[in-house]
Amino acid sequence: MGARRGRPALSIGQLGKINEWQDKSVGCYKAQARLRLPNGTRTRVTGKSTLSALDARNDLNEKARRKLAAWDTTEGYSPDMTLRELAQRWLDDYRTQKPAPKAQTVQRHESSLNAHLLPAFGDLSIAELSNPRLRKWLRTLGSEHLAEARNSRVVLRHVLAKGAEEGICSPELLNFDGVRLAVPIKKARAIAPGELDRLRTMVQADRSRPRSGPKSRKTHDDLLDAIDLALATSLRISEVLGISSEDVALDPKGPVLNVSKKVEYVRGTGYVLGSVKTHGTERSIPLPPFAVRIIERRIKQYGTGLIFRSSRAPGGPISQNNLRRLLREILDGSDLAWVTPHSARKTMLTAVNRQLGSKAAAAVAGHADDKLIISTYGERETVAPDVTDITETMFAPKRGSE
Template structure:
């Protein structure tokens, strides 16, 4: 540990950042905590991580789905549910149910994270009021000894919120309420055995579908970014942050909203700066 000088640490972190820029900051943070603990126990004199150079990170391009891509997603899921692979043959295993299509529609109608969607209970939903709502009260977590359990709290205080539901999400939930078998968890989405649905399995199913459909860049989080982008464009970034449950608008703007590269049309005002006496059609 004493051989981990500032220069050695600096070279290591920069080499790591060149391979995996998205994870380099996390590695630096963890390494800094380890070395800080060593300093407190007098194993080393200084924390070398504090004096390394700044890591350059490449900001990922934010992408949201347009209407054509959303339709392609739904077409691909319908084909998968019907068992129509790229070769026209039905894949082995149990016949897919309609859960994935419904999960995607609820995600698009709310902007929730995938584990928040899967944690929705019927007691969180009001479909019979004049304006149907969903109250976000928890998320699913994977525990080593207990498996998948519902955590009755959100990622942050801002995550506890009540959302108004669009018509297509209301239709999905009403249909599930009428047809889906009851379960002891009061879960909107449950397995055939009445347990919580695994987000890992949802992602695995979606990866198999998207690769065949040419939508390899679309992850469940892309649905969340699509919601943020459309709300920001039509309303405000403050509204998008409230919908997503972010405490800060900056998080929404920097990581979830696709930037609009087209400036507003100011030509009527700018024409005042032109030569006097000229008109423009």
Template sequence: MARPPLPIGTWGNIRTEKLGPNRYCARARFRDYDGKTRDVEATGTTGPAATRALKEKMRDRATPNDDEITRDTHVSTLANLWIEEITAEERVAPQTINKYETSLRTAILPALGNLRIREAGVGRLDKFLREVATDRPSAAKNAKVVLGQMFALAVRRGALTTNPVRETGRLRKPRRTVRALETEHLEGVRSAIRQWQQPTPGKPGPRHTGDLADIVDLMLATGARIGEILAGRWEDADLGTEQPTVTICGTIVYVKGKGFFRQEWTKSDAGYRTVVLPRFAVGMLLARKLNAADNPHDAIFASRRGTWLSPQNVRRQWRQARADTGLEWVTPHTFRKTVATLIDKEADTDSAAAQLGHGSKEITKKHYIVKPALAPDSSHILEQLGASPTTTSP
């Protein structure tokens, strides 16, 4: 009967041989991770030292192959190879690759880049992710996505048998209270923008345009993301019908080396939508079209040079406008939450989700709608828990 093969990653009897003064060799048969059994040896100044060296060598052994990724490959090298692969495949959007590279540059490589793949075990990766999550939960989440895909590449290339990132613990998700604008807040927003747009005597530079006020109005009229608003073209707006509409069909993105440009699709399939405009937005757009200068992109909001406006610049302008107004908590995404909360209150969650371009109303409900402070009226049900009326005798 044939002897059963060694289990993968294990070795047989260790044999020690003296080679000379203070020089010993330890040998064993080791079954590699590709299923083949090979002779492995190590030397030391004594027999026990040679045995220890051999055991360490087999513990950290990588399967012999012609691939450029092995267990001894540095994490920084693995990161570069992974970025090259996903870039060549063209299945990941360029702006997403930029986000991955930022995570690598700012978080992952400074902490883990000099490690070899075999040294990046579950415990070490888990500790790293939790340390990042202490102050930057979103950065930790991005880092976990990047590391998971990197080490998946190492598994596919035979350098690892399992992906250690999968065994790390779940990251803490900070509880965030959804906050939307009330009527008094809206007036404060518009007042802050009007004040910011006023010319300042003696201040150098071009005068502020009316773009910020119009952008905020269109965000409140549609619930669209800031990138979707800035990607709007006049051909996407139909203002001459009984129900004027605008079609959300693109977004402004940034790619390193290319700058800001209009992406011809939205964040998700559900994001491609046509929304009916309220009267205040129709009036604003008609007035804007009357005075708009031509630009090569047919953009509703274009820079003085006729280029697409960047979301970062608009966010910076809003931060300047809201300074010292008590509105520091209000971001462009707050306008989106305000739209969702109002539609949910006056109509339903399905309508709010459709307006925002969400594929699932659960996302809208969890992240965009302010929870009501008043519970549903169940007083008639709870009446059953009251004390029975006492009967008085005549």
């Protein structure tokens, strides 16, 4: 095909050659040109004025502007807007999306924006941002504050994805593949049976110290029961404290705990009941007899509702931080100072992994798969059960027939 001839192609939103004339039949000046619309088609636009040709041209330009505005879906988005402006628009949308995000998640994202992203890039326009610069910044932040860098990367991707959706930045700007911000995996440390006995003794001894009243010993009782229920169920401490009498089916044939809530802290509100970590974390857990005894005792003591409840806010949840603080104070300086309430969950999952394997442990923990169990708790023991008594009795050849 030969080279294209004729008038050069108009750009999107551009007016072609403007023709002006005075139409004496109607007593006005006219200006007319073709306008290329965002879909690539052309349309004729005519401006009119009874005053002058210049006013007719101005009317033409205004009509062209209105036609293009009808196609504009950017709602004021532009590569010249700052990251601060784009982030605020994304945050406004994020707060109102369905299903609504958790208050804790919104607060965490706001914190990353205000503490890290906006001080670094808030006053730069989207056009001034570059992927290499953002990558370098994430790596630097990760070397100092790994958790903050990981959440900042999540927020940055969300904000820039909003910009890409509105057509003001390229998808490459939010591509952070290869920026490793992996949290070092720690091998789980289980509490040995002897250590567990000493732990309970130390908490009981601290509970027996002279204090001002019965309420001062309540936290010790909560701590012991929370640890024992975590050992029985593998629940996180926040999930243990979220157990309600309505969650427990005390059927003699098989008592079951239905896990759906946890205690979480919301800034400005305090400790509240929220949903568990993910939908997959909702699960039913068979209860051993010692866990049933603890739950029944607490229901008898407190009545229906939460089995761990605050004395300051009757019926409300208690703070897991108070339990952590008390345990830390009791164990400080001892060889058990490494133990936290979460160690009970690790201990239970370690035992299940060793006895029944990683898939069973993952199911108990509420994980989608067993990858985290394998990386944290190791592979299932490969030594086969000792069945030599069975094989010797049933299958050994008779003497004389050997």
